[in-house]
Amino acid sequence: MRKTRTLSSVAVLGVLALSLAACGGGSGTTSNSGGGDAANGLDGRGPITYVQGKDNSNVVTPLLEKWNAAHPNEKVTFKEQTDQADQQHDDLVQNFQAKNASYDVVDVDVVWTAEFAAKGWLQPLKDKMAIDTSAMLPATVKTGTYNNTLFAAPQTSDGGLLYYRKDLVPTPPKTWDEMMGMCSIAKQNNIGCYSGQYFKYEGLTVNAAEAINTAGGTVVDDAGKPTLGTPEAKAGLQNLVDAYKNGNIPAEGITFKEEESRTAFESGKLLFLRNWPYVYNLAATDGASAVKDTFGVAPLPGKDGPGASSLGGHNLAVSVYSKNKATALDFLKFMTSEESEKFYVTQGSLAPVLKSLYDDPALVAKLPYLPVLKTSIENAVARPVTPFYPAVTKAIQDNAYAALKGEKTVDVALSDMDKAISSAGAQ
Amino acid sequence: MSTQAKPLAAETISPTPERHLPKGESADRKAVTQGRWAATLIIPSLIVLAIVVGYPIVSAIVMSFQNDSGLDPATGLFVAGGFAGITNYTHWLLQQCTGAGGAAVACAPGTLGAQFWNATVTTFFFTIVTVLLETIIGFWMAIIMARAFRGRGLLRAAVLVPWAIPTAVTAKLWGFIFAFQGIANSLFGASILWTGSEWPAKWAVVIADVWKTTPFMALLILAGLQLIPDTVYEAAKVDGASTYQRFRMITLPLVKPALMVAVLFRVMDALRMFDLPFILTQGANNTTTLSILVIQQIRQGFNSAAALSTITFIIIFLVAFIFVRFLGANAVDSGEPTTRKAKAAK
Numbered sequence: 037m038r039k040t041r042t043l044s045s046v047a048v049l050g051v052l053a054l055s056l057a058a059c060g061g062g063s064g065t066t067s068n069s070g071g072g073d074a075a076n077g078l079d080g081r082g083p084i085t086y087v088q089g090k091d092n093s094n095v096v097t098p099l100l101e102k103w104n105a106a107h108p109n110e111k112v113t114f115k116e117q118t119d120q121a122d123q124q125h126d127d128l129v130q131n132f133q134a135k136n137a138s139y140d141v142v143d144v145d146v147v148w149t150a151e152f153a154a155k156g157w158l159q160p161l162k163d164k165m166a167i168d169t170s171a172m173l174p175a176t177v178k179t180g181t182y183n184n185t186l187f188a189a190p191q192t193s194d195g196g197l198l199y200y201r202k203d204l205v206p207t208p209p210k211t212w213d214e215m216m217g218m219c220s221i222a223k224q225n226n227i228g229c230y231s232g233q234y235f236k237y238e239g240l241t242v243n244a245a246e247a248i249n250t251a252g253g254t255v256v257d258d259a260g261k262p263t264l265g266t267p268e269a270k271a272g273l274q275n276l277v278d279a280y281k282n283g284n285i286p287a288e289g290i291t292f293k294e295e296e297s298r299t300a301f302e303s304g305k306l307l308f309l310r311n312w313p314y315v316y317n318l319a320a321t322d323g324a325s326a327v328k329d330t331f332g333v334a335p336l337p338g339k340d341g342p343g344a345s346s347l348g349g350h351n352l353a354v355s356v357y358s359k360n361k362a363t364a365l366d367f368l369k370f371m372t373s374e375e376s377e378k379f380y381v382t383q384g385s386l387a388p389v390l391k392s393l394y395d396d397p398a399l400v401a402k403l404p405y406l407p408v409l410k411t412s413i414e415n416a417v418a419r420p421v422t423p424f425y426p427a428v429t430k431a432i433q434d435n436a437y438a439a440l441k442g443e444k445t446v447d448v449a450l451s452d453m454d455k456a457i458s459s460a461g462a463q
Numbered sequence: 464m465s466t467q468a469k470p471l472a473a474e475t476i477s478p479t480p481e482r483h484l485p486k487g488e489s490a491d492r493k494a495v496t497q498g499r500w501a502a503t504l505i506i507p508s509l510i511v512l513a514i515v516v517g518y519p520i521v522s523a524i525v526m527s528f529q530n531d532s533g534l535d536p537a538t539g540l541f542v543a544g545g546f547a548g549i550t551n552y553t554h555w556l557l558q559q560c561t562g563a564g565g566a567a568v569a570c571a572p573g574t575l576g577a578q579f580w581n582a583t584v585t586t587f588f589f590t591i592v593t594v595l596l597e598t599i600i601g602f603w604m605a606i607i608m609a610r611a612f613r614g615r616g617l618l619r620a621a622v623l624v625p626w627a628i629p630t631a632v633t634a635k636l637w638g639f640i641f642a643f644q645g646i647a648n649s650l651f652g653a654s655i656l657w658t659g660s661e662w663p664a665k666w667a668v669v670i671a672d673v674w675k676t677t678p679f680m681a682l683l684i685l686a687g688l689q690l691i692p693d694t695v696y697e698a699a700k701v702d703g704a705s706t707y708q709r710f711r712m713i714t715l716p717l718v719k720p721a722l723m724v725a726v727l728f729r730v731m732d733a734l735r736m737f738d739l740p741f742i743l744t745q746g747a748n749n750t751t752t753l754s755i756l757v758i759q760q761i762r763q764g765f766n767s768a769a770a771l772s773t774i775t776f777i778i779i780f781l782v783a784f785i786f787v788r789f790l791g792a793n794a795v796d797s798g799e800p801t802t803r804k805a806k807a808a809k
Contacts (some may be wrong), residue, residue, distance in 0.1 A: 114594065125762075154534060155541050183539035235658070236747035288643040291659045303644075423534060423541065426762040431573035437747065438572070441660075455571030459560040460763070461534065 078164055080360040083111045084140035084367065087128070088350075090119035093384035103370055110363040112141075121145060132157040134354065140358040141367055143350050144188055146179035146418065146421040147425050152353065153182040154423035159354040161186040167372070175416045176389040180351045182421060187353060189372050190389040192380055194348030195412035196232075196246060197405060198334045199301055199309040199319065201327060208334035212250065212275055215308060215337045219284045222307040228286035230279065231300065232310035236291050237438040241419065242427045243310065244436040246336065248272035249344035249417040255432065255457075260422040260456035264450045274446045277439050281343040290440055298358060304463055310336060312348065313387060316405050335411040349387065381406075387413065427460030472803045520776075523769045527551050531764030544766065551770035555579045575760050578751055579771075583778070584594075586752045588665070589740075590733040593672045597729060598722070600673065601680030606714075608681065619685075626678040634742035637671040641743070664748040668740045676732070680725055687721025688714070727786050734779045753778070 047385060068198075088096060093154070096114055104111045117124045125148055131139045132155065132363070144152060152158050161167050162185060169177045172190055180188035180297055200208045204225060209215035219229035233239030245255055253269030256262055279285045292300070294311060298318065301309040302325040310317070312356060319325050337342030352371055354364045380386040381399050393399055394410035420428050431453050439449035528551070530544025553559050553567075560576050562568035570576035608619050618723070640646045641657035648654060657663045689715065699709050737754035744750045746759070753775045760768040 122762075154539055235745075237745055288654075288656060288659070291643050291656055299644070423539075424763070426759075427574070430575065430763075431571075432758065434573040444572075452572045455562075455568075456573035458575075459562060459568070459571065459574055459576075 046309055065241065068315065075257055077359040077361045079362050080358075081110055081363045082360045083109075083113065084360050084363050085113045085115050085138050085199045086141045086143075086367065087115045087117065087131075087139050088143035088411045089117045089121070089124045092119065093117060093386075095384040095386070098436070099371065099376055099379065104365065106196050107363075107366075110360070110366070112367055116138070123354070128152070132357070135357045137355075139355050140360060141371075142353055142355060144353055145193065146349050146351060147429075149180055149188045149351055149353070150421045151180045151423045151425055153185075153187040157356060158187040159356050159358070159361060159364075161189060161354070161409040163405050165361065167365070167369060171201055171374075171391060172389045173391055173413050175418060176346055176349065179347055179349070179418045179421070180353075182423075185274040186219040188293060188351035189353070189368050190349065191352045191372055192290065192349045192386040193389050193413055194312055195409055195416050196242070196310050196336050196343075196345040197313055197408060197412055198316060198336050199311060199331055200328055200334060201304075201307055202332040203330040204307060208332065209308075209337045210342075211340060212337045212343070216279065216284055218307070222284075225307075227304065228289075228300070228306045229284040230286050230310070231292055231297050231306055233287045233292050233294055233297055234276075234280070234285070234290045234437075234440055235296075238429060238431050238433075239291060239293055240436055241432045242348075244276065244432055245417070245419055246310075246344060247276045249346075250336070251275065252337045252339065254417075256422055256428070260420075260424070260461055262454040264454040264457075269450060270446055272409075273436065273450060274441060276436075277442075277446055280440050285378070290437070299324075301331075313403075313405055314385065316403075317385065321416050332403045333408050335408055335415070338415070341413050342415045345412045347413070347416045348419050422461070424457075428457050431460065439455035465662050465733065523772055523776075526766050527770035527773050529766045531766045547766065551767050552774070554767060555771055555774055558733070575756060575763065578756060582751045582753050582756045585665075585749055586734060586736065586754075589668065589672070589752065590730055590735055592669050593676070594726060594729045596673045597677045597680045597724060600677045601684055601725075602722075604677065604681035605684035607686055608685050622678050622681060624678075625675050626682075628675070630675065630738045631742055633671060633675045634739045637667065637674075638743050641667045658744050658747065661748045664744045664750050668743055668750055671743060672733070672736070672739055677748060680729060683721055683725035683728075684718060686727075687718040690721070691717045723786075723790060727783065730780060730786065731783055734782060735775075 047122050055449055086096070086100070086235050091097065091114075096116075100112050100114055117127050125145070128139070128142055128144070128148075141437050144158075149158070151228045159165055161180075167186070167189055169186065169189070173193065175191035177186070180190055198208060204221055205218055209218055215230060222229035232243040234243060246267045248255060248264075249272070251268050251272030253272050254263045255269075276285070280289065286306075288300075289297075294315075297306070297309055298307070298311060298315050300306050301311075301315070302319050302322060304326040319331055320328055322328075336345050338344065352368050354361055354368060358364050372389070374390055377388040377393055378396075378399070381388050381393065381438075382402060385403065388394070391410075400406050419425075422428050435444075435449040435453040435456070438444045439446050444452070511740075528547055528549070530539040530547040530550070532544050534540070535542045550559075550567075554570075554576050556579070557578050558570045558579060559567045560570040572703075603623060604712075608615065608622065638658075642658075643654070643656060647657065655663050657667045658766075668691055695713055695717075696709060699713055706710065735754055735760070736752050740746060740750045740752055741758070742754050746752075746755045753771070757768055757771050757775060760771055
């Protein structure tokens with residue numbers, strides 16, 4: 037008995053020692069300022085690593101081969117992550133926390149940029165590291181900007197489009213009210229009128245933010261403080277809630293994610309659909325599609341003109357822990373050059389960030405929706421740029437969902453959203 | 464490993480461990496040295512345990528008393544949060560959030576803090592309902608499988624299929640079934656929004672979970688049933704016991720130890736339920752369990768998530784303790800003599 041007590045105290049001591057060591061490590065990572073060390077690598081040249089999620093349409097490998105052939109001493113290795121956004125995010129966080137110097141250039145989702153920048157993990161793209169963004173669409177540049185500093189270079193973009201049935205509606209609606217007026221056509225044909233993605237997930241944030249931005253409201257201001265107490269914000273969310281209540285958005289809309297809503301549109305059960313550009317090719321070629329020749333695309337309907345789409349896409353950033361930042365910068369410029377951007381469009385159907393490409397006749401011939409997408413992205417608003425994005429998107433989803441289902445009024449939902457976003461930032 | 468351990472064990476129990484003790488040692492001294500020898504032998508495994516089990520638990524508890532990193536308004540950069548006291552715990556238990564001015568306010572709907580008690584109730588709801596259904600259906604399946612008939616092997620293999628499918632795949636499969644235009648709705652000609660309102664969503668999770676884990680229950684109970692010798696039943700029949708009496712007086716008490724273990728496993732599993740509701744409903748419509756809440760919180764701040772994990776750990780620990788102490792202990796007590804009786808009956 038006495039022996040076991042000695043043993044257990046030894047064990048406790050061991051555990052304590054280990055946990056103390058862990059504390060030391062923990063506080064070290066959170067208080068890093070991203071100064072000193074980082075400056076060292078600014079002129080560094082040599083082999084680097086590029087980190088990106090799964091390269092589904094084989095875009096990255098050909099580009100890297102081209103780069104490596106031209107730069108034998110500064111070869112880029114491709115580190116491919118999974119195709120799940122959450123896992124990519126967590127993998128990046130872990131490697132940044134470990135100050136992994138071999139994650140030189142990373143591909144970040146537009147909504148992670150502020151978080152990573154505020155943690156001090158991304159090299160500001162200014163002074164020596166500055167890049168030219170004048171040819172890019174302004175909304176895409178904003179997604180890479182935090183605290184008035186550019187931290188990530190826009191690589192690809194994405195905007196919402198309105199898919200409509202041109203056999204039933206010859207000219208697409210320009211405004212939300214006009215579209216709601218056309219819902220009688222849907223009723224005559226016994227199909228649903230309009231739907232986006234209203235299941236409680238990231239897609240609902242996208243749709244709710246679009247509704248609020250389109251009506252002239254905003255979710256957060258430049259400092260990240262919530263701004264949902266405005267009549268515009270109320271009008272925006274009210275539009276969605278009313279449409280759901282009166283059946284213009286079918287009841288099953290609150291179970292729709294991208295794929296469910298696409299299936300509903302393709303099987304002819306919806307007159308209008310808000311979705312991303314990827315639907316275009318599928319709806320035109322999919323064997324199960326009943327609307328192959330009878331659908332068209334238009335910019336999202338707005339208050340007076342085109343609506344304010346939420347932006348998708350990815351940005352490229354340089355890690356502060358990289359030792360070869362000069363090479364990293366060159367590579368970043370190469371990956372966002374006109375030639376590479378063109379390749380994204382032709383090879384992967386990824387929307388480019390350069391204005392000029394949307395008017396390129398050769399590209400438009402291949403992807404007829406490009407001019408419409410340009411209008412969409414030109415009018416687009418970035419999703420809330422805040423380091424607390426996970427908490428902000430949760431606040432929007434939970435309350436918008438409750439408002440749609442009629443569990444609370446739009447006023448209560450917006451004030452709850454406002455409060456929840458403030459307490460996220462106040463932590 | 465085992466061949467080495469055996470001689471050592473024999474030596475330590477042997478009354479005269481001459482090899483390790485110099486001659487002329489007193490009995491006390493012998494005991495002490497023997498203890499040291501034992502300690503030396505155990506220390507490696509204790510160190511491994513400390514690293515693998517002790518360290519994560521203690522480190523989570525230490526983290527739970529730290530504030531999450533906050534934003535420095537001047538630089539826009541994150542800074543370490545510092546010592547938090549018990550605010551991370553009051554955040555969850557009393558649902559207090561930090562308001563705009565830094566004062567504690569009630570958590571607004573849409574924050575994770577506001578969901579703690581809902582998640583706790585949901586977790587216990589899932590646990591009680593699924594384990595109850597699984598026990599009843601599992602028992603029934605086990606009794607069928609225990610009978611001797613042609614094709615019994617095939618049946619046993621077939622029953623195992625749901626258990627063999629990974630939970631994530633199960634969740635996706637049931638997700639397709641419960642989609643608005645899915646099989647469930649078209650089969651019954653209904654238009655239920657399975658993942659769109661509270662009770663259908665909860666039942667969807669319960670149905671999928673019962674489908675998946677009943678085979679596990681059935682197998683554990685089957686193992687218990689097979690320990691009961693046929694002779695006991697025969698003797699009961701001779702004494703004129705009815706089928707119901709045989710089930711009540713023989714099957715139930717004799718299978719109870721195995722049953723309690725199976726239920727304990729399932730209860731602890733169900734209290735940790737994560738993947739099924741996360742994939743099927745993503746926690747919408749009040750199907751957020753404690754584990755889902757932990758994962759969502761991890762993305763918003765590690766230290767607060769550590770406090771929530773600790774709370775979850777304590778809840779599960781308490782439930783397991785109550786089981787072993789009040790229900791399990793009973794099973795162990797009555798288990799000993801009954802098995803002996805069973806042996807004697809043989």
